[in-house]
Amino acid sequence: MSTDQPGLKMRLGLEMRRMAAQHRRLRTLYAALCDVLGGRDDDVPLADAFSRYEEALHAHFSMEERMAFPAMHGLRPDLGPDLEALVREHGRVCDDLVALGRSIEEGGNDLMPKLEAIAAFLDRHEAREEGLVAKVEIPEA
Numbered sequence: 001m002s003t004d005q006p007g008l009k010m011r012l013g014l015e016m017r018r019m020a021a022q023h024r025r026l027r028t029l030y031a032a033l034c035d036v037l038g039g040r041d042d043d044v045p046l047a048d049a050f051s052r053y054e055e056a057l058h059a060h061f062s063m064e065e066r067m068a069f070p071a072m073h074g075l076r077p078d079l080g081p082d083l084e085a086l087v088r089e090h091g092r093v094c095d096d097l098v099a100l101g102r103s104i105e106e107g108g109n110d111l112m113p114k115l116e117a118i119a120a121f122l123d124r125h126e127a128r129e130e131g132l133v134a135k136v137e138i139p140e141a
Ligand SMILES: [Fe+2]
Pocket: 061, 064, 086, 090, 125, 129
């Protein structure tokens, strides 16, 4: 990797920290949604818990596609195909969320397996993301 791009490397460091923080936040929102769906939290309407999770995911995907992935690509152009695959997966998750939202509106009774399938896919997605981050040299904080 080229070492003459200190501005890009610093930006990438910031984006990577933001990405990790958002992954943690998404896990918290997922747990909250599971609590509502599983009947352990009656205080929050299911539609609200779902909207919070869906909106946070959309914001996260947008941040990655506008900021983190371009910074990673700038330092490691060879990661392009892997980053493009991650963007395609964002589209798949968004489609699955739309379908889950529709099931929630219709009062479907198989919501938890659908949510768990999305979460399992996202776990693998995030692990691959974090694996790519590890391939990019991050400057000392
Ligand atoms: Fe992602």
